[in-house]
Amino acid sequence: xKFFVDTADVAVIKELAATGLLDGVTTxxxxxxxxxxxxxxxxxxxxxxxxxxxxxxxxxxxYEGMVAEGRVLAGIAKNVCIKVPLTWDGLRAxxxxxxxxxxxxxxxxxxxxxxxxxxxxxxxxxxxxIGRLDDIGLDGMELIREIRVIYDNYPExxxxxxxxxxxxxxxxxxxxxxxxxxxxxxxxxxxxLVKHPLTDIGLRQFVADWEKTGQKIL
Numbered sequence: 001x002k003f004f005v006d007t008a009d010v011a012v013i014k015e016l017a018a019t020g021l022l023d024g025v026t027t028x029x030x031x032x033x034x035x036x037x038x039x040x041x042x043x044x045x046x047x048x049x050x051x052x053x054x055x056x057x058x059x060x061x062x063y064e065g066m067v068a069e070g071r072v073l074a075g076i077a078k079n080v081c082i083k084v085p086l087t088w089d090g091l092r093a094x095x096x097x098x099x100x101x102x103x104x105x106x107x108x109x110x111x112x113x114x115x116x117x118x119x120x121x122x123x124x125x126x127x128x129x130i131g132r133l134d135d136i137g138l139d140g141m142e143l144i145r146e147i148r149v150i151y152d153n154y155p156e157x158x159x160x161x162x163x164x165x166x167x168x169x170x171x172x173x174x175x176x177x178x179x180x181x182x183x184x185x186x187x188x189x190x191x192x193l194v195k196h197p198l199t200d201i202g203l204r205q206f207v208a209d210w211e212k213t214g215q216k217i218l
Contacts, residue, residue, distance in 0.1 A: 001176045004053070004184040006161070008032045010045045012187045024052035026105070026127075026164070026184040028083070029059065038045050040076060047077035055105045055184075056081035058093075066093035070170070074102045079106045081124060086114050091121040098122035102195055105162065112146040119151065119159035125182065130175070131165035140165070141174045148179040 002023035005016050008031040016022045025046050032039050043056045054077070058069040066089060070082040074097070081103035084090040094104045098121070105125040106118040110133060118126040130140030144163055151157050160181035166172060169192050175183045181185060186192075 001180060002052075002182040003190065004055075004182055005164075006031070006044050006164070006184045006186050007192055008035045008037075008046070009187070010042065010049065013046055014049050015154040016187065016190065017028045021051060022050060022052070023182070024054060024081075024184075025050050026055040026083070026162075028055075028057050028107075040073075043073065043075050043080065047079050053081040053103055053105075054079055055081045055107075055125075059109065061085065061087070061089065063089040063092050063096075066090060069098050070097045070102065070104075071100075079103075083127075085155040086118060086126075091117055094118065094121040094123050098124070107164070109146075110143070112143060112150055115143075115147040115159075116150055117159075119154075119157040122157045125160050127162045127184070129165035130163055130174050131167040133165075134167070140198055141171070143180060144175055144180050145178045153178075 003021060004024040004026050005013060005022055006026045008027045013025055032042060034152040047054050048194050056068045056073045060066045061070050066084050073082050074080050082097055083105040085108050087104050094106055097104050103124040105127060106123040107127040109115050109126050109128045115126045128143045133140035133143060135181040150170050162182040162184055164184050166185050168182055169189060172183050173183060
């Protein structure tokens with residue numbers, strides 16, 4: 001499974017990219033607002049740090065506006081993935097932009113039927129929102145399972161399932177188990193994936209035992 005980080009904080013992205021484990025980045029207007037910087041400048045800087053897809057969302061909600069803005073965003077860098085909402089206008093814009101050779105991430109997916117439409121429109125990625133479904137008492141991970149079954153039934157559908165609105169490390173594990181192609185993860189959750197109390201205990205013990213030997217490797 002690919003790991004994308006869900007943030008517009010360039011410093012955090014640089015830190016995570018240095019691990020070699022980061023495959024891409026997703027942003028949205030809310031994340032860009034948090035950093036308080038020029039949107040296009042931030043996207044350009046992120047694209048310089050991460051060679052993989054960097055999702056940048058259009059602000060328009062009509063077909064013509066989305067296509068026009070998508071073309072501008074795609075011109076920032078070759079690895080920009082244009083993010084459009086899962087509406088009829090968004091799907092139409094997705095079809096147009098993918099036909100022009102651009103990557104498109106169809107976002108705000110909350111049903112398997114919507115995901116099927118996104119794939120039919122040629123989306124590079126579809127973003128089902130796990131956490132937001134959980135928030136209203138539904139099972140967000142079940143949606144990932146349903147989309148996986150549908151996509152696997154039709155090999156001609158090449159859209160990747162990008163599990164979004166991830167809140168916990170268990171969400172990451174479950175998304176991987178049910179076959180999501182990508183998980184876009186908040187920085188704190190991504191950093192927490194490496195943590196386990198037994199790892200910490202074991203490392204402390206190894207360090208203490210090594211110090212007792214009085215030896216050095218360098």
